[in-house]
Amino acid sequence: MQTLIKGAHLLDPGNIDGKKGIFIKDHLIEAIVDPDDIETKTYIETRSDTKIIDAKGMIVVPGLIDIHVHLREPGQEYKETIKSGLLASARGGFTGVCSMPNTNPVNDNRQVTKFIINRSKELGLSKVYPTGAITRGSLGNTLAEIYDMQKAGIVAVTDDGKPIENANMMRRAMEYCKGLNIPVFVHAEELSLVDGGSMNEGPFATFWGIKGIPNAAESIMVARDIALCELTGASVHFCHVSTKESVEAIRQAKKRKINITCETAPHYFTLTDADVKDYDTNFKMNPPLRSEEDRLAIICGLSDGTIDLIASDHAPHSVVEKDVEFDMAAFGIIGLETSLPLSLKLFHDKFLTLEELINKMSKNPAKIIGINNDIKPGNLADLTIIDPDVAYEINPESFKSKSKNSPFSGMKVKGRVFLTMVNGKVVYLNGK
Amino acid sequence: MRFTKKDILDIESLEPNEISMILDTAYGMKEISERAVKKVPTLRGKTIVLFFQEPSTRTKLSFDTAAKRLSADSLSISKSSSSIVKGETLIDTAKNLEAMNPDVIVLRHPSSGAAHLIAKRVRASVINAGDGIHAHPSQALLDMMTVREKKGKIKGLKISIIGDIAHSRVARSDITGFSKMGAHVFICAPGTMIPMGIENLGCTISPNIETCIEGADIIMMLRIQKERQGNILFPTEREYAMLYGLNKARLNLAKKDVIVMHPGPMNRGVEISSEVADSEYSLILEQVTNGVALRMALFYLVAGGGRHADSD
Ligand SMILES: [Zn+2]
Numbered sequence: 001m002q003t004l005i006k007g008a009h010l011l012d013p014g015n016i017d018g019k020k021g022i023f024i025k026d027h028l029i030e031a032i033v034d035p036d037d038i039e040t041k042t043y044i045e046t047r048s049d050t051k052i053i054d055a056k057g058m059i060v061v062p063g064l065i066d067i068h069v070h071l072r073e074p075g076q077e078y079k080e081t082i083k084s085g086l087l088a089s090a091r092g093g094f095t096g097v098c099s100m101p102n103t104n105p106v107n108d109n110r111q112v113t114k115f116i117i118n119r120s121k122e123l124g125l126s127k128v129y130p131t132g133a134i135t136r137g138s139l140g141n142t143l144a145e146i147y148d149m150q151k152a153g154i155v156a157v158t159d160d161g162k163p164i165e166n167a168n169m170m171r172r173a174m175e176y177c178k179g180l181n182i183p184v185f186v187h188a189e190e191l192s193l194v195d196g197g198s199m200n201e202g203p204f205a206t207f208w209g210i211k212g213i214p215n216a217a218e219s220i221m222v223a224r225d226i227a228l229c230e231l232t233g234a235s236v237h238f239c240h241v242s243t244k245e246s247v248e249a250i251r252q253a254k255k256r257k258i259n260i261t262c263e264t265a266p267h268y269f270t271l272t273d274a275d276v277k278d279y280d281t282n283f284k285m286n287p288p289l290r291s292e293e294d295r296l297a298i299i300c301g302l303s304d305g306t307i308d309l310i311a312s313d314h315a316p317h318s319v320v321e322k323d324v325e326f327d328m329a330a331f332g333i334i335g336l337e338t339s340l341p342l343s344l345k346l347f348h349d350k351f352l353t354l355e356e357l358i359n360k361m362s363k364n365p366a367k368i369i370g371i372n373n374d375i376k377p378g379n380l381a382d383l384t385i386i387d388p389d390v391a392y393e394i395n396p397e398s399f400k401s402k403s404k405n406s407p408f409s410g411m412k413v414k415g416r417v418f419l420t421m422v423n424g425k426v427v428y429l430n431g432k
Numbered sequence: 433m434r435f436t437k438k439d440i441l442d443i444e445s446l447e448p449n450e451i452s453m454i455l456d457t458a459y460g461m462k463e464i465s466e467r468a469v470k471k472v473p474t475l476r477g478k479t480i481v482l483f484f485q486e487p488s489t490r491t492k493l494s495f496d497t498a499a500k501r502l503s504a505d506s507l508s509i510s511k512s513s514s515s516i517v518k519g520e521t522l523i524d525t526a527k528n529l530e531a532m533n534p535d536v537i538v539l540r541h542p543s544s545g546a547a548h549l550i551a552k553r554v555r556a557s558v559i560n561a562g563d564g565i566h567a568h569p570s571q572a573l574l575d576m577m578t579v580r581e582k583k584g585k586i587k588g589l590k591i592s593i594i595g596d597i598a599h600s601r602v603a604r605s606d607i608t609g610f611s612k613m614g615a616h617v618f619i620c621a622p623g624t625m626i627p628m629g630i631e632n633l634g635c636t637i638s639p640n641i642e643t644c645i646e647g648a649d650i651i652m653m654l655r656i657q658k659e660r661q662g663n664i665l666f667p668t669e670r671e672y673a674m675l676y677g678l679n680k681a682r683l684n685l686a687k688k689d690v691i692v693m694h695p696g697p698m699n700r701g702v703e704i705s706s707e708v709a710d711s712e713y714s715l716i717l718e719q720v721t722n723g724v725a726l727r728m729a730l731f732y733l734v735a736g737g738g739r740h741a742d743s744d
Contacts (some may be wrong), residue, residue: 202628202629203628203629203632204629205627206604206629206630206633207444207629207633208544208566209563209564209565209566209567209601209604210545212627212628278545278548279548320521324521324522324523325522325543325544325545326544326545327543327544327545328543
């Protein structure tokens with residue numbers, strides 16, 4: 001079985017940038033050809049069963065990868081299952097996602113890792129690259145069997161959702177992971193400063209009478225773990241960076257050639273604490289929405305390359321966790337199906353070139369978890385086709401995710417996924 | 433003018449003319465409280481639910497008395513008697529209350545925004561009797577009532593609020609209310625008790641208690657809750673009293689006809705010296721009487737005859 005994607009602009013940063021046709025055979029990219037060569041027909045006629053995807057006016061990019069996703073299975077299937085999460089991934093244009101290990105049981109052993117991988121393979125949707133826990137039960141006390149999980153298929157370790165409070169524990173984890181050549185994803189949060197807060201500390205928290213979380217709760221831990229990275233030489237990745245101080249600390253550390261990378265999430269460059277209104281718990285996540293100054297610092301960090309990538313921190317919660325008092329509500333919002341359009345705004349607003357954006361949503365995440373997703377003959381055909389200019393309104397009712405906890409309902413955006421292809425198979429086609 | 437608000441959730445959502453209307457109504461209600469027969473049939477047949485998820489004797493008694501004086505049927509639901517403890521959510525409980533067809537629900541709750549949450553889900557009017565550290569509108573309105581009664585106005589007065597602003601819903605509502613009505617509000621507290629951006633509610637932070645009190649028309653002392661604050665916010669009550677306690681010497685810095693208020697219960701010798709608490713300047717007991725009248729006014733305005741007849 002052969003597929004031809006034609007009429008599109010092919011953009012694989014550092015590799016290809018131009019009008020090209022792509023032939024896909026079975027799971028693999030077979031050939032990349034100039035438009036004129038497609039029209040010679042000889043290529044097609046010899047293969048009369050060729051399925052043609054007309055992608056005129058669209059952009060074909062290496063499959064997007066979201067390295068921060070909570071799939072909730074095993075254990076919290078009422079919020080999301082691997083299946084619903086992967087359907088949402090496909091609809092969001094992601095050919096692969098990293099699942100966070102804070103499931104129930106925690107992914108701190110090979111059995112859970114295997115379960116996730118097997119379940120996702122049997123679905124044949126987007127791919128899952130699981131992350132495993134750093135410490136057993138993510139309790140921060142003893143190392144999990146990281147090597148065993150690595151053999152089973154994890155691509156990184158993290159105790160996401162919880163910080164490792166003990167600095168020596170974090171030091172040892174980094175040293176151990178360096179030996180295994182596996183990256184450490186850091187959830188940077190100093191809990192003593194969070195102190196029961198549930199939104200950004202500042203005038204808006206004061207206005208609503210909600211206990212605040214200061215920027216320092218994040219940046220102190222970022223600074224600590226930069227120091228530990230410098231000490232250990234491990235490869236360290238900071239999750240969901242939200243403050244200007246964190247961005248600056250990372251910028252300076254990168255100047256000193258310390259081996260760190262970081263991500264931010266679309267809500268941190270789209271919304272601020274001024275948008276938290278009337279105790280709407282869909283605006284409650286951790287880290288919290290920060291000030292306008294922080295939002296601008298995040299955009300600067302993305303523009304100047306300090307922030308390597310965009311990940312959604314997709315965190316599905318049901319009404320049981322969300323339809324309650326603000327301080328009692330769970331932290332977290334879904335993001336898989338809004339990440340691309342919100343990020344495309346950075347391109348439309350000229351903060352990022354399209355090339356930079358694709359680096360941040362595809363190539364850089366791939367690099368961090370050790371995947372080569374270049375569009376070239378012989379590579380697996382994991383592709384995303386983007387329709388960059390179509391305007392519409394975000395409607396969570398149309399989401400594939402089981403949960404609807406999105407603060408972006410009704411927001412006007414530009415750009416959507418036209419098609420998502422995983423291993424040569426179409427897993428999402430707009431409108432289908 | 434007709435009062436059109438369904439709920440009384442916070443001071444922010446009330447316009448100055450609505451605040452004036454509430455105060456005017458409250459003065460009328462106070463007259464009823466001074467009669468030999470302290471009861472009028474105004475709200476006969478109406479049901480008022482007092483739903484208190486946090487212990488409170490004074491505020492609850494005040495609302496209850498207000499309901500009875502207007503001949504409404506009031507029923508009380510407290511934390512232990514409701515099924516919230518058994519895992520029912522606030523919204524479930526509110527919907528169950530709704531089944532009793534109440535006209536007004538008075539809610540006291542430890543979470544900020546709790547009253548907003550249920551107000552959106554029930555047909556009944558919701559009066560916020562204190563939500564977390566967010567708002568306590570009836571207390572602030574009664575403070576404004578007392579001040580206007582004593583001073584004949586609110587506009588232009590210097591109001592000094594001293595104490596734990598960060599954990600006080602009364603302080604937030606007072607700052608917002610008094611500044612809305614044209615007073616100049618000054619606050620003073622240890623840095624640990626001043627929330628970020630409080631100036632935006634309409635107040636000035638004074639560097640010390642002397643500056644704060646100087647020339648004040650009204651001094652409002654907030655209760656220090658040592659049980660809640662341990663000693664991470666201030667070292668000892670002794671040192672707190674040294675820096676922020678109201679004593680006679682400090683009181684002398686204020687205007688001659690200054691009024692001292694306290695939402696109670698007081699910690700004598702900590703935020704307020706006994707000498708000041710028992711002095712002629714103190715209106716602490718008067719506030720109790722006004723509290724009932726003010727709450728009668730709120731019930732009357734949200735549930736009384738003139739209430740948004742077209743929306744029922
Ligand atoms: Zn996290």
